[in-house]
Amino acid sequence: MSNKVRLLLVGLAVVVIAVLAWFFLLDPLRGDIATAEDQIEEEQARLSQAQTRLAQAEATREEGRRNQARLLELAKIMPASDEVPSLLLQIQDLADQSGIDFIAITPGDSQESGVVGYKILPLELEFRGTFFDVSDFVYRAEQMVAGPGRLLAVKDLQLGLADSGDALAGKVSPKLTVSMTMYAFVAEPTAKAAGTTQSAQTTGSNATTSTTNK
16 A cells, blocks of 8 residues: 555545544534533523612612601601690600790690691790790791791780899890790591591582482
8 A cells, every 4th residue: 555545545534533523522512512501691681680680779778768757757757646745745855945934834735737648736835035035946846847846826925024124124034924825736647637538528529419310
């Protein structure tokens, strides 16, 4: 056998081996690599979705915290009950800061406001102080809600000049006697408010039906 024929046979054998290696080794390996790449892409997509859901959950939780803080503030501004003792303490604190002298504080019974959602708690206040003390007290009372504290509104204010010889002589600021009606607000239960609305709708419906029957 000539060298030329041997070289041809060796070359043919190398080609056969290369083809067999391709079909039995490299091609399945490429398929496995492609499958692995597809799985990696799927896992990356799932990871991205999970990260998106996690970000949404974090945002929802943070929003829940903010809403809870707002609800706590609202509960302080307009509680679900009168909470008269704590209210009187807050008003007394305002009086101490303003420099007025209380004579009496008389809380009344909470009453309907005519608006669904809250009731009114009237307070009758009697105290003494200079004009600037009274002005400071009124300002602090109406701004207490920013604390946050109870929501207060001055409804009526009557001033009188207290007897003071030094004040009448212009030596000191005159003292005033003050009678004030102040409103605090109490939240109505949601169920009661909803029941009131439903009752009003039912009454209106019955009235319409009665008119139609006539």
